Amino acid sequence: MALKLVLLFAFVAVALADTTPYGPPPPPPPTYSPPAPTYSAPAPSYSAPQPVSPPKYDFTWNVKDDYSGNDYGHQEARDGYDTQGSYYVQLPDGRLQQVTYTVNGDSGFVAQVNYQGEAQYPTQQGYGSAPSYQAPAPSYQQPRPSYA
Template structure:
């Protein structure tokens, strides 16, 4: 009986103070970043701005074939995610692809 009494007093009467409701003010931000590393040939970046439900942005990435891929997008209310993809440059492929040829090992 004493265990039930202790358990009843140990049980919290109130819910934790978490508020999962929608924020009182609409989201508003602007963020961007870029990375360029000539050693490893990395070049990419991203920019996005949001004001309430209106979101727009773009990102770019240097592809392994040498082209630059650019994506511009927007989201406005219920329109969903709308993107436009473009490429700059021409794909370049080396004449001879390096291949892996393991050396036999005899024990």
């Protein structure tokens, strides 16, 4: 009877240990594949926005600093596509450089440059003769032996 009982328990254990799956197969392991990049640039626009009215302005500014000697300025007037203006600057050599310009439509920038005054260059001051330097003669003293 004991043998029958052992065989019965062995049979039940084998029946419960059945590993045959009774459902859908497990999903495959995940694989990573990035999506293909998409490049969608905006369509180029070759037309500038049309102004509501033709440009028109007039401005002037200047700087004069007696302490540093800076003297420069700018004046410009525009009406539509026609522009006239001038600017000036005090140069380091003492002259005043003045540029008068015009721009008429697509004709480009047309400039006329004038100089007022005479260029002056200060005389260079030298340092004179080269400095003379003499090193003192070395003095070597022999140490005296001490006996203690």
